[in-house]
Amino acid sequence: xxxxxxxxxxxxxxxxxxxxxxxxxxxxxxxxxxxxxxxxxxxxxxxxxxxxxxxxxxxxxxxxxxxxxxxxxxxxxxxxxxxxxxxxxxxxxxxxxxxxxxxxxxxxxxxxxxxxxxxxxxxxxxxxxxxxxxxxxxxxxxxxxxxxxxxxxxxxxxxxxxxxxxxxxxxxxxxxxxxxxxxxxxxxxxxxxxxxxxxxxxxxxxxxxxxxxxxxxxxxxxxxxxxxxxxxxxxxxxxxxxxxxxxxxxxxxxxxxxxxxxxxxxxxxxxxxxxxxxxxxxxxxxxxxxxxxxxxxxxxxxxxxxxxxxxxxxxxxxxxxxxxxxxxxxxxxxxxxxxxxxxxxxxxxxxxxxxxxxxxxxxxxxxxxxxxxxxxxxxxxxxxxxxxxxxxxxxxxxxxxxxxxxxxxxxxxxxxxxxxxxxxxxxxxxxxxxxxxxxxxxxxxxxxxxxxxxxxxxxxxxxxxxxxxxxxxxxxxxxxxxxxxxxxxxxxxxxxxxxxxxxxxxxxxxxxxxxxxxxxxxxxxxxxxxxxxxxxxxxxxxxxxxxxxxxxxxxxxxxxxxxxxxxxxxxxxxxxxxxxxxxxxxxxxxxxxxxxxxxxxxxxxxxxxxxxxxxxxxxxxxxxxxx
Numbered sequence: 001x002x003x004x005x006x007x008x009x010x011x012x013x014x015x016x017x018x019x020x021x022x023x024x025x026x027x028x029x030x031x032x033x034x035x036x037x038x039x040x041x042x043x044x045x046x047x048x049x050x051x052x053x054x055x056x057x058x059x060x061x062x063x064x065x066x067x068x069x070x071x072x073x074x075x076x077x078x079x080x081x082x083x084x085x086x087x088x089x090x091x092x093x094x095x096x097x098x099x100x101x102x103x104x105x106x107x108x109x110x111x112x113x114x115x116x117x118x119x120x121x122x123x124x125x126x127x128x129x130x131x132x133x134x135x136x137x138x139x140x141x142x143x144x145x146x147x148x149x150x151x152x153x154x155x156x157x158x159x160x161x162x163x164x165x166x167x168x169x170x171x172x173x174x175x176x177x178x179x180x181x182x183x184x185x186x187x188x189x190x191x192x193x194x195x196x197x198x199x200x201x202x203x204x205x206x207x208x209x210x211x212x213x214x215x216x217x218x219x220x221x222x223x224x225x226x227x228x229x230x231x232x233x234x235x236x237x238x239x240x241x242x243x244x245x246x247x248x249x250x251x252x253x254x255x256x257x258x259x260x261x262x263x264x265x266x267x268x269x270x271x272x273x274x275x276x277x278x279x280x281x282x283x284x285x286x287x288x289x290x291x292x293x294x295x296x297x298x299x300x301x302x303x304x305x306x307x308x309x310x311x312x313x314x315x316x317x318x319x320x321x322x323x324x325x326x327x328x329x330x331x332x333x334x335x336x337x338x339x340x341x342x343x344x345x346x347x348x349x350x351x352x353x354x355x356x357x358x359x360x361x362x363x364x365x366x367x368x369x370x371x372x373x374x375x376x377x378x379x380x381x382x383x384x385x386x387x388x389x390x391x392x393x394x395x396x397x398x399x400x401x402x403x404x405x406x407x408x409x410x411x412x413x414x415x416x417x418x419x420x421x422x423x424x425x426x427x428x429x430x431x432x433x434x435x436x437x438x439x440x441x442x443x444x445x446x447x448x449x450x451x452x453x454x455x456x457x458x459x460x461x462x463x464x465x466x467x468x469x470x471x472x473x474x475x476x477x478x479x480x481x482x483x484x485x486x487x488x489x490x491x492x493x494x495x496x497x498x499x500x501x502x503x504x505x506x507x508x509x510x511x512x513x514x515x516x517x518x519x520x521x522x523x524x525x526x527x528x529x530x531x532x533x534x535x536x537x538x539x540x541x542x543x544x545x546x547x548x549x550x551x552x553x554x555x556x557x558x559x560x561x562x563x564x565x566x567x568x569x570x571x572x573x574x575x576x577x578x579x580x581x582x583x584x585x586x587x588x589x590x591x592x593x594x595x596x597x598x599x600x601x602x603x604x605x606x607x608x609x610x611x612x613x614x615x616x617x618x619x620x621x622x623x624x625x626x627x
Contacts, residue, residue: 004028011082011109014059022059022257026051030285032089033077038304040092041424042100045283045296047077049175049254053143053278054078056260057171060268061139067111067127071120071144071154073101073428074297075173083109093424095598101428115428116393117366118151120144121170125157128166139268145173145280147343150365161273162245168273170246173254175282175293241275250277255284294346298425316480319473320417322452324349326459326487327386328356337463338378340364340387342371348388348417368393372400372412379410384463391416391431391472398437405468406441412469413462414438419448419472420511420561421590421604426597431472432590435509436566438470439539445469445492446538448510452478453487454536461489474511474561476600493540501531504618505549505556509535509568512559512588515604518611523618530618538568541575550576550583555622557586559614564589586621588614 004021005028007013017025029051037044055078057068063083070076080098081089084107091097102110112123124142131138148154149172161168241248247270252259260278267274282297283289288307289296295309302309317325331337331353338360339353345363354361364371368389375385389397394416405412419431438446445465449455455473462469498513499520506516513534520530533549535542550556558569569587576583590607604610608617 005032005081005086008082008086009084011058011063014055014082017059019258019261022055026055026257027285029055029078029081032081032086034286034304036089036092037077037299038302040090040094041298041300042093043074043077043298044286045289045293045299046074046175048286048289049280049282049284050075050143050145050173051078051284052255052257052260053171053173053280054082056257056264057141057143058082060261060264061141064108064111066139066141067124068109068141068143069112069120069124069127070102070114071142071148072117073114075143075145076102079109080107083107093426093597095596095602097597099426099597100424101426113428115426116396117148118144118153120148121154121157121161124168124170125161125164125166128161128168129164132166139167139169141169141171143171143173145171145175145278147366149174150343151367152369158241158244158246158275165245165272167271169267170273170275172250172275172277173280174251174277175254175280241277246273246275248275248277250275251279252277254278254280312477316477317452318349318476319449319452319455319478320347320349320475322455322478322483323388323415323417323459323473324352326456328353330460330463331357331360334384334463335360336382336384338362338375338383338385340371340375340385342366342368342389342393344388344390347390348415350388368397369400372397372414373404375412376400376404376408376410379405379412380408384411384413386413386415386463388415388417390429391419391434392422392429395433395437401438401444401468402441406443409443409467411463411465411467413459414468414470415459416470416472418475420474421595421600421607422475423600423603424597427594430595432561432563432595434470434472435538435560435562435568436570439568439571440566441468443467444539447471447490447536448538449473449536450479450508450510450513450534451481453481453483454490456483456487457490458536460487461492464489465492472510479514490536493537493542495533495535495537495542495545497531497545498534499530499532501529502552503529503554504622505531505533505553506614507533507535507546507549507556507558507568507572509538509558509560509562511561512609515609515611515614516557516559519614519618522611522615526615526619528618528622535568538571541571543575543579546572546575547579547581550581553583554626555584555586555618557588557614557618559609560589561609562589563592565592584621584625586617588617 004025033047085098088098093100101115104110104113120142124140128140282293300309339350340362341348341350342364343366345351345354371387375387378385416434422429438444447458449458458471508516516532520532523530558572560568564587595603
């Protein structure tokens with residue numbers, strides 16, 4: 001049998017294929033996605049669930065004239081393969097390869113760059129408005145799902161779209177999952193739509209009615225099949241969407257290619273906003289991903305036959321695991337501790353907490369803003385909430401952190417997982433801005449641990465502070481240090497000297513402390529006595545230790561896995577300026593640009609954060625300053 005996939009370089013070719021050929025192509029796409037992601041890692045389960053949906057869309061609509069915006073982008077691997085990137089797909093998420101999410105600079109078929117949830121309808125509506133202002137005729141389609149409909153921005157956009165009445169298509173890809181199982185009223189509403197007796201009865205009644213028409217009943221039934229399988233809101237109330245001004249179609253079987261093509265062919269002729277509710281299965285076509293869709297949502301390399309994810313035997317625990325275990329222990333001792341996540345109980349290490357303390361655990365869905373203000377409300381009522389959120393997603397709750405938490409000086413603990421460069425997920429997921437935006441918030445304490453044992457101490461410290469506190473820690477395995485039995489809080493705002501020296505002093509934060517120690521060894525081999533300080537606190541700074549170091553060294557070096565603009569190095573410069581001290585200072589960190597995807601060590605090298613690069617920069621600065 002000819003491999004159809006090898007003949008598809010542009011999506012225009014799909015309209016020429018028969019239904020059996022499209023079904024064959026769906027199977028080939030799944031095989032290719034599974035085999036590739038097994039080697040590169042990536043978002044496997046959500047992309048497997050949208051293969052038929054992608055084929056149906058792209059065989060009916062005319063890309064790139066028509067615009068398709070994939071919310072989050074977790075679902076878009078078939079999209080990438082079918083839009084001229086089939087061969088490039090083998091380098092998915094690798095340094096120099098194609099990104100794991102739609103990206104406007106990568107392809108004209110990527111209509112809008114994504115990576116964070118719930119943005120597609122807003123972007124699509126903006127494009128529809130621009131289309132109408134320019135009197136053009138293309139279709140604009142937002143594909144939202146994978147839990148993104150739990151985000152508030154999606155409803156803001158639906159409300160506006162319904163008010164404007166623009167020609168817009170929203171496809172709700174409902175697979176019952178974001179990363180972990182969906183939560184909240186919207187999830188329950190969609191579940192009721194899928195199983196409500198009125199829906200099934202309406203389908204049967206409609207079919208019976210059509211078949212009863214003499215001579216033409218079967219023909220009418222065949223051409224109206226999409227109505228039978230996707231009963232519109234006049235038969236099954238898609239109430240909330242209809243009230244917002246949308247024509248509701250669904251729920252449809254999202255793996256029925258014939259049905260999807262017929263429905264899309266019909267709705268492309270409709271005016272006004274239309275919402276098509278499609279029900280798909282996350283992980284479809286790969287049994288391990290169907291059984292454990294959360295495990296295969298974003299997965300590392302794995303064995304295709306067994307489905308076993310490849311792990312380094314004997315590796316230390318991850319920072320995430322250490323955080324989760326420590327929080328459970330502390331919660332057993334303090335009944336006021338609560339835990340909050342924004343749809344990521346597994347990713348943030350809160351699954352064990354949820355099992356141990358279900359009444360004190362709250363998954364709010366993809367709604368970081370709500371998560372933070374919810375925590376503020378708990379804190380105002382006497383609880384000690386811990387909000388565990390990826391650093392990149394906490395950016396969405398900036399105003400809530402500033403206004404609802406810090407302004408009221410409430411004891412909310414913000415635990416920022418995936419801080420720093422996260423690797424292959426790329427610039428949409430790098431957590432490199434948190435030190436900058438957190439340290440300028442009054443009342444906020446900001447910490448970063450050098451290892452997993454210090455992470456435990458920082459969590460205890462944060463929960464003892466009578467005000468807001470944030471600690472940030474990187475993705476992946478921890479340093480591998482022994483975990484002590486007696487874990488005590490840290491003295492507030494105090495760093496520690498790890499290595500004595502007299503010529504140069506590294507002031508290091510969090511993950512960069514180990515790199516600074518290695519750089520100091522390299523400099524020592526050149527006869528340059530180098531001190532290393534683990535600052536621990538970005539706010540409040542250890543002003544006494546900092547000024548003492550400034551008084552006896554030739555060069556201060558700040559090192560952080562955060563953007564240099566407004567980060568830890570900026571805080572040190574401000575402290576020195578306020579004290580009237582002048583000393584040569586070298587700032588090392590993330591430059592003023594978005595860092596691409598790739599293995600973390602490659603990205604450190606690109607940013608000049610490997611030990612040999614740090615040592616070279618120090619030698620250069622000393623040579624330039626002192627000759």
